[in-house]
Amino acid sequence: MISRQRRAREMSLAYFLLLPSLAIFALFVFYPFFKNFYLGLFRTPPFPGLPKTYVGFDQYSEVLSSSEFLNSLKTTIAFAIMTVPTGIVLGLGLAVLAHRQLRGVGIYRTIFSSTVATSVAVASVIFGTLFNPVVGLLPWLGIDPRPPILDNPDLALPAVAIVTIWQTLGLTFILMSSGLQTIPEDLYEAARVDGATPTRRFWQVTLPLLSPTIFFAVVVGSIFAFQTFGQIDLLTQGGPLKRTNVLTYFIVTSLRQQNNDGKAAVLAVALFSITLVLTLIQVRVLERRVHYA
Amino acid sequence: MGRVAFVGVTKRFDDVVAVDHLDLEIADQEFLVLLGPSGCGKSTALRMLAGLEDVSEGSIEIGFRGDMNNVEAKDRDLAMVFQSYALYPHMTVRRNIEFPLKSRHVPKAERDELVADAAQSLGLEALLDRKPAQLSGGQRQRVALARAIVRRPTAFLMDEPLSNLDAKLRVQTRAELIELQQRLSATFIYVTHDQVEAMTMGDRIAIMNEGRLQQVGPPQEVYDRPANVFVARFIGSPPMNTVAGEVVGDSIMVAGTAFPLPGPLAAAVRAAGCAAVVLGVRPEHLEIGADGPLPATVVVVESLGHERHVICRLDDGQMVIVRIQSDEAVPAAESTVRLSADPGQLHVFDAATELRIDA
Secondary structure (H helix, E strand, O other): OHHHHHHHHHHHHHHHHHHHHHHHHHHHHHHHHHHHHHHOOEEOOOOOOOOOEEOOOHHHHHHHHOHHHHHHHHHHHHHHHHHHHHHHHHHHHHHHHHOOOOOOHHHHHHHHHHHHHOOHHHHHHHHHHHOOOOOOHHHHOOOOOOOOHHHOOOOHHHHHHHHHHHHHHHHHHHHHHHHHHOOOHHHHHHHHHOOOOHHHHHHHHHHHHHHHHHHHHHHHHHHHHHOOOHHHHHHOOOOOOOOOOOHHHHHHHHHHOOOOHHHHHHHHHHHHHHHHHHHHHHHHHHHHHHHHO | OOOEEEEEEEEEEOOEEEEEEEEEEEOOOOEEEEEOOOOOOHHHHHHHHHOOOOOOEEEEEEOOEEEOOOOOHHHOOEEEEOOOOOOOOOOOHHHHHHHHHHHOOOOHHHHHHHHHHHHHHOOOHHHOOOOHHHOOHHHHHHHHHHHHHOOOOOEEEEEOOOOOOOHHHHHHHHHHHHHHHHHHOOEEEEEEOOHHHHHHHOOEEEEEEOOEEEEEEOHHHHHHOOOEHHHHHHOOOOOOEEEEEEEEOOEEEEOOEEEEOOHHHHHHHHHHOOOEEEEEEOHHHEEEOOOOOEEEEEEEEEEOOOEEEEEEEEOOOOEEEEEEEOOOOOOOOOOEEEEEEOHHHOEEEEOOOOEEEOO
16 A cells, blocks of 8 residues: 555656656647648648648648659668768778777877768858869869769769768767777787687677667668758759759758648658658667677 | 797886886796786786787797797787687677687688587587577686687687686686696696686796796795795785894894794895894794793684684784684684794795895
8 A cells, every 4th residue: 555655656756757858848749740740631722821621641642652752752762872881881991990099090080070060051062162063173173074063963962972971971980989999809809819810800890799880870870861951952952853852852842832731741741750660670670789798 | 839938028008117027938738827916917928928919128939939029919829718708799609619710711620520629628519509698607718718729729828717707616617727728738828816726726826016027936836935025925825924023143033022043044044144034924834822932912813614814913013814723722802822933934035125035
């Protein structure tokens, strides 16, 4: 009896203490989330001022089966495939290089991680200048960049991917470096005495023990890639020929240019679902690998 | 051939001298224990031998190959057991044991056979498909040993391999290691801070302190004839009593009592010509009796079951420990007792140099 009373008291105190954060979540996360889902059930009128019409899930199936959406999804996936693996390989390579007790290695670590402190806007402006057909890197190298890279339907998405890889490299480097630091030094020493070459030590010790970190970086990087907006908006505005029209940009143009909040809401739910799936995979797999060390 | 030698080896970390001109030769098939308190340089010496640390000065010889300073760890043909065991956590026991063989491109059939042999000799057959996280501390230790013995290297290096085991398992594994070394007829270089391990396992003990080698010799010799005050106090449990004394004629005065020295030792002390000495006597060579010359006050009596340690304070405040059998009468705390020492078992050290004065 006593313990049940005490339990009830403790529970009510716990809920009371959780109340402030619950209130903030409700106001800024749960309410907008459900409201957005709800918006997707209404068709936005072609002219402002006309009443919205309830169409149930018709709009969901329409938008999600439209070629516009499927193309945007393809573009987004292509973008993720271009940015994530390359970014991780580069970040891991730099982290392995900088993971040594050498004089002055701190300078390199600072340089390698510095892009973390660079905003998307700054990165976009830097690369926008480099890609510029008149004052950019290519004319300076004597190469004729015509059509200009960012206007070239085949090169625009890879170009934005390069900006993104560069901009996220700092974060990947920091992630990989911290992952390397969790690998006990004596494993490398044991491997050295056991006759393993540096290459074998990398493949047999470093990579397997870093796999949870790499996996984390893949999932988080994919989520970032799916939410890329700034560099698209600043460099290509979804063009040329919608070749860089990634999901977030598609959502924003649906809302901004077409004033179609019903369509934008459906797209937002789609993007949310993809992110949710990626997050669930992440949680599941990481849970299974926790007992590692 | 499993001969290993340190030739004038020095290791400096910035301003700190971790190992200072170490000269030590370990014979083929010898079990040498490097013993010393933490920070004495014993592990650094072992790591230099393994090639995990560079040598600042001097050279290391392995087998009949000369100077190994420019030979990488992987090419030194040694095996090492780490204090942490350093098992590869993502590999099964089998793959852990196999690792040194794979590194050296041993063919698969031979590899399987060698792994089976090593696993069998350490009783690991049933655990081959487990991962280290699923093993107990003792089992992990065996896997680390198996990974070392799966090859026949020039020498086996062991860095405090038993210190993470509980006391009971440590005693058992100690015996197994001795047996293993004899079965393999291999050279073992074994680092420990535990003098019981050193006494029980080593063919010879090399005692280090503050980077310097203090004494090398068979365990009994080191115990019976410690070369200096440090070794005298380090070897033995409870440690040797060392009290300050003064040379008066052929005797040594301690706390107002004269201890006559046996003839040859008295002559040696006279020849050494020092006035202040440190007199050493092991707790088992002190006796409590009514007619002992040295008065002392009992501070505390520790009972270990099979024996008792009587901790006494001399009149000048110096403390000594007396070991008595459990069936002897126990003196009451704060009571006054009279101690006598076996004159043949006295050790005399020069107080200035702390070196042993030998008859």
